[in-house]
Structures are given as structure tokens and as C-alpha cells.
Amino acid sequence: MSIITRFAPSPTGRLHVGNARTALFCALFAKANGGQFMLRLDDTDVERSTEAFAQGIIDDLAWLGLPYDLTAKQSDRFASYDAAFNKLKEMGLVYACYETPDELDLKRKRQRARGKPPVYDRAALELSDDEKAKLESEGRSPHWRFKLSGNKVNWQDLVRGDQLVDTSSLSDPVLVRADGTYLYTLPSVVDDLDFNITHIIRGEDHVTNSAAQIELIIALAGAGGDIPVFAHHPLLVMADGSALSKRLGSLSLESLREDGIDPMSINSLIARLGTPDPVEAHTEMAPIVAGFDLTRLGRAPARFDPAELQRLNVKLLQSLPYEKVADKLSSLGINCDDTQTGTFFWETVKGNIDKLEDAVALWQIIQGPVESLIDPEDRDYLDTAMNCLPIEPWDETSWSQWTTELKQSSGRKGKELFMPLRKALTGQAHGPEMQNLLLLIGPTHVKNRLKG
Structure with a gap:
């Protein structure tokens, strides 16, 4: 079986270190096992998805050195999702619901007030055809839910081990909004089936989603269909344990790139965070691939410290030979007469810089003009x-x-x-x-x- 992993971001913003870590895990697992890595742009949210963000994701992956073998955009595949939805409809596995967001929110509040979990009560299943017609005549359009079996769903997770989710404790997932657009769940399952995805590597916030997705896979592909192997890794948090989301702007790959962080510093750090393995500054991907093992990931959230990234970046930068930085130095206006001079300059200054751009000030000292400080x-x-x-x-x-x-x-x-x-x-x-x-x-x- 040829392994195929997929990284499936929504082009509604730039990549940050958290989702870059997921992309790296997907790419490393595929590379380590002789498989393929797929980039899938989940752009069904037409209001928030933009071509600029899609291109930004592509550029960020290229900068990180994570080439993908396959690519797809969900906005090109609505016909496939329609066919899958109609199949579920024919099987009686989806049902129309007419509650407004406010009504659903009120239901959840009442359930919590009674000490019950906020699970959808399937009230829509009790509606008669006449009641549905009346609601639609009032201007309500239905959203559509997938009817879970109520059974326990079990799988062996490469990170979390044996997993068991009781689907009776979950709300039936909404597949189609009232405006006719698809939410994440159905397109994701259809794509995983159509592109023969073998391993789904993602954050642990998707664990409960997996139970619903497994039931959808069985519904669409049959009991004998191949269910992907799941690996749900712990999420990144800040060094103090606070949520990463509070710092996403400064931790976007775009911002880190502008701050002079080398992509291999990011790869070297986030590939090992959450494992007992030491973090080392690697200038090439090969040793990161060789040392990658999902089973080494612990269960606790991995702590990301920007200061640690900065220290690693300095260490990596100072380990690079002139040949590795010559083009970048040239783009900064540092043009040495020959390789020998360039090497001498680099060996002279690299111990005094935290990022490559710092070399510009030292080059200015050499080239002049300089305002001499004379007491x-x-x-x-x-x-x-x-x-x-x-x-x-x-x-x-x-x-x-x-x-x-x-x-x-x-x-x-x-x-x-x-x-x-x-x-x-x-x-x-x-x-x-x-x-x-x-x-x-x-x-x-x-x-x-x-x-x-």
C-alpha cells in the first residue's frame, strides 16, 4: 500500500507555527515511508477564502522546504460532494433541520442548565411533512445533518493509542448549511476517499470528528472500505501554557520570515517539540526525516517558546558555510569580490549576528562611510x-x-x-x-x- 498523507488548510489566513507543524508531520511521515504528500485547500468557505491566502500557503510550504506531490482545491469538486450528499439522502442518513442558530444556542444553554451535555436532540426527525412545508413557507431553509449510528467507534491512533468514541454522546454533524454550502466534514471525507488518503495526521482537537468521519466513510464506501489510519498529535501552546491563538499574528510564517528566522530553524524545532528527543539545529531535512517518529510524541501539549526558536536560529545561522548564505547576502546588497573574500567576511561576522539581515550593518562598517568615535x-x-x-x-x-x-x-x-x-x-x-x-x-x- 502506497502511503498518502494530506495537509488540508483553509485559505482564510496565513500559516502559523501550529499548522506548519501539522504540515511538517504529514510531509515527514510520507517522506520517511516512501509515500506521497498532498496539499488540499479546503476553500468551501467562499466568503472567507481568498486566492491571496491560498497562494500564501503555497509560498509558505515552499519556503519551509515541504514540496507536495499532489494538490486539489475543494472549490473545484462540488459535483463530487453533491453526488455523495445525494447518496446519503437516498440511504436515509441525512435529515433536514430548521432551527435557527439562536434557537440551537438556546437549546444548548437549557441542556447545560440541567447538567446535560449540549447534544442535538434530533427534534427535526419528529417533524411531519406538513410542519416542514409550513417552516419553509415562513422562509426557513433547512440545514442537513448526518444521522450517527449511536454505536461506539474504535480505532488505533498512531499517537493516542486505542481510541473509543460513543457516537450517542455526539451531536449529529451538520453537513450542509441552510444556504446550501458545505461544512468541513463531508467534503473532507469525500476527498480522503477519492484521493486514497491512507493516513490522516492532524491536531487532537479533531479526535471526536474522527468518529463521525469514520461513520461517513463506512456509509459512502461500504463496510469493506479502507478507513485511513489516524494520528492526532497534541497541540502547540505557548511556553507559559497559554493558547497559541493569542499570538498567531507574530507567529505566522510570514512574520517569522520577515524577522529573519531561517525555515530550517522552524523545522528543526517543531519536528521535535513534544518528544523526548533533543532539539538540534539542522541545515538539511534528511536528519529530521530520519529521526521522525510519531510514536515519540507525548500526550501533553507541546510548548513553543519564541526565544528558543531565536536561539536555535542563531545557532543554525552561525553553522552555515558562506556558500549557503552567499545568494541571500547578495540580495541584501552584500556583494563580495570573490568567494575567498566572501568566506572571510562571513567567518568574521557570523558570530556577531542573530539574523542574516544583521550582516548589513557590519558590511556598512567595512564599506563605509563610518562616523568614527574619537575621544x-x-x-x-x-x-x-x-x-x-x-x-x-x-x-x-x-x-x-x-x-x-x-x-x-x-x-x-x-x-x-x-x-x-x-x-x-x-x-x-x-x-x-x-x-x-x-x-x-x-x-x-x-x-x-x-x-x-
């Missing part, structure tokens, strides 16, 4: 420094030669010796090693900056 009491000292500059061309020993001679000439040492030079040449009190910066800045700029 009045250091003016004579810098004149002496000018006279002690090493013979050109400079090499990796030039900084040591220069400061050794300057120490002897000026009598200064330690911070009093080095800090005025750094501030004059870079305009900063801190930064990369001066031994390397001296070579990158070059004799012409060095002399001009010493003059102030």
Missing part, C-alpha cells in the same frame, strides 16, 4: 597609531604587529590600547575581531578613519 584625549594616540601602521600589503599578522608596536610607542595596554582603535575604525565599541576587520576595511579606509 579628544585619544587624538594624539591615534596620530601615533597612524605612524605605526604596518607595511602593506597587510595579512593576518598585521593587527598583532600594529598593536605590538603601538603598545611600545604609547605605553598603553589592554582596553586603553585597543578600544580607541576599534571606535575610530568601526564607530562601535563592540563587534567582530579587529584582526579580521582590519583586513576587510583596508588601508585606505583605515587611514581616513584614524584622521577622523
Whole structure:
């Protein structure tokens, strides 16, 4: 059996780290098992779904490095959903309901007040044809519910183990709204059947949905139909245990990308959150795939800490060779003369940056112009420094030669010796090693900056 997983977002917003984790799990499971990964855009909500959000999801997956093998849009498949709905109708498994949202809300409040679960009471099944006709003559259009069996539904979940849901404790799910549009449940089941989805990996907030979906699968495909394997993973929460939803704006992939977070930092972190495995900064997907195992996921919500992502991003960034960042640096306006110079620049600055964009400021220090920081009491000292500059061309020993001679000439040492030079040449009190910066800045700029 060829494994096929699917990631099925609704294009009503941008992806955030929570649903990116689900996408990653689906892609990793397919990759690890030689299967296929499908992107399905659940765009039946015509009012909220947009092409811009759909393209944003596609762009985000590409940025994460999660290519999909198959794709579909639910808005192209209404004929299939209509056929499935009509089949259920013929089987007597769906029924028309006429309650308004306010009436349903009132029913739920009354049930809770009596200490009962807010389960739909199937009152619509008691309506006569005349009563239905009267309601429709008053302008009410029916919504349609799928009649659950009331039996217990059991499945082996790859994350949660043995699962048992008593469908008598659930409301019959609404399949079609009063305006004739489909809710999530029926299109999702039809697509899973039509595209031969073998494994459904998603958040644990869908556990009870699975029981209804299994009954729908059996109704549409027959008792012998293949029911997908389910894996319901714990949801992400913030480090303090609060809901992720409160921070979705700042945790969208779009925002993280704009903040300079590398996609592999995200993949490296969210692939291991919720497992006992250590989080390591990986620059390639292969080791993440090799170490992926759904059964390693714990049952507790996985805690996401933006500060941990930032630390991992710094670690990953500083581990990258120049060849991996050359194109990105070039797009930022950092164009080195050759690979050797580029490598030297990158090795010099990477320990002093938290994100790639920080390299721009260091490049500016090298290229100039720079406003030298010269204290009045250091003016004579810098004149002496000018006279002690090493013979050109400079090499990796030039900084040591220069400061050794300057120490002897000026009598200064330690911070009093080095800090005025750094501030004059870079305009900063801190930064990369001066031994390397001296070579990158070059004799012409060095002399001009010493003059102030």
C-alpha cells in the first residue's frame, strides 16, 4: 500500500507555527515511508477564502522546504460532494433541520442548565411533512445533518493509542448549511476517499470528528472500505501554557520570515517539540526525516517558546558555510569580490549576528562611510597609531604587529590600547575581531578613519 498523507488548510489566513507543524508531520511521515504528500485547500468557505491566502500557503510550504506531490482545491469538486450528499439522502442518513442558530444556542444553554451535555436532540426527525412545508413557507431553509449510528467507534491512533468514541454522546454533524454550502466534514471525507488518503495526521482537537468521519466513510464506501489510519498529535501552546491563538499574528510564517528566522530553524524545532528527543539545529531535512517518529510524541501539549526558536536560529545561522548564505547576502546588497573574500567576511561576522539581515550593518562598517568615535584625549594616540601602521600589503599578522608596536610607542595596554582603535575604525565599541576587520576595511579606509 502506497502511503498518502494530506495537509488540508483553509485559505482564510496565513500559516502559523501550529499548522506548519501539522504540515511538517504529514510531509515527514510520507517522506520517511516512501509515500506521497498532498496539499488540499479546503476553500468551501467562499466568503472567507481568498486566492491571496491560498497562494500564501503555497509560498509558505515552499519556503519551509515541504514540496507536495499532489494538490486539489475543494472549490473545484462540488459535483463530487453533491453526488455523495445525494447518496446519503437516498440511504436515509441525512435529515433536514430548521432551527435557527439562536434557537440551537438556546437549546444548548437549557441542556447545560440541567447538567446535560449540549447534544442535538434530533427534534427535526419528529417533524411531519406538513410542519416542514409550513417552516419553509415562513422562509426557513433547512440545514442537513448526518444521522450517527449511536454505536461506539474504535480505532488505533498512531499517537493516542486505542481510541473509543460513543457516537450517542455526539451531536449529529451538520453537513450542509441552510444556504446550501458545505461544512468541513463531508467534503473532507469525500476527498480522503477519492484521493486514497491512507493516513490522516492532524491536531487532537479533531479526535471526536474522527468518529463521525469514520461513520461517513463506512456509509459512502461500504463496510469493506479502507478507513485511513489516524494520528492526532497534541497541540502547540505557548511556553507559559497559554493558547497559541493569542499570538498567531507574530507567529505566522510570514512574520517569522520577515524577522529573519531561517525555515530550517522552524523545522528543526517543531519536528521535535513534544518528544523526548533533543532539539538540534539542522541545515538539511534528511536528519529530521530520519529521526521522525510519531510514536515519540507525548500526550501533553507541546510548548513553543519564541526565544528558543531565536536561539536555535542563531545557532543554525552561525553553522552555515558562506556558500549557503552567499545568494541571500547578495540580495541584501552584500556583494563580495570573490568567494575567498566572501568566506572571510562571513567567518568574521557570523558570530556577531542573530539574523542574516544583521550582516548589513557590519558590511556598512567595512564599506563605509563610518562616523568614527574619537575621544579628544585619544587624538594624539591615534596620530601615533597612524605612524605605526604596518607595511602593506597587510595579512593576518598585521593587527598583532600594529598593536605590538603601538603598545611600545604609547605605553598603553589592554582596553586603553585597543578600544580607541576599534571606535575610530568601526564607530562601535563592540563587534567582530579587529584582526579580521582590519583586513576587510583596508588601508585606505583605515587611514581616513584614524584622521577622523
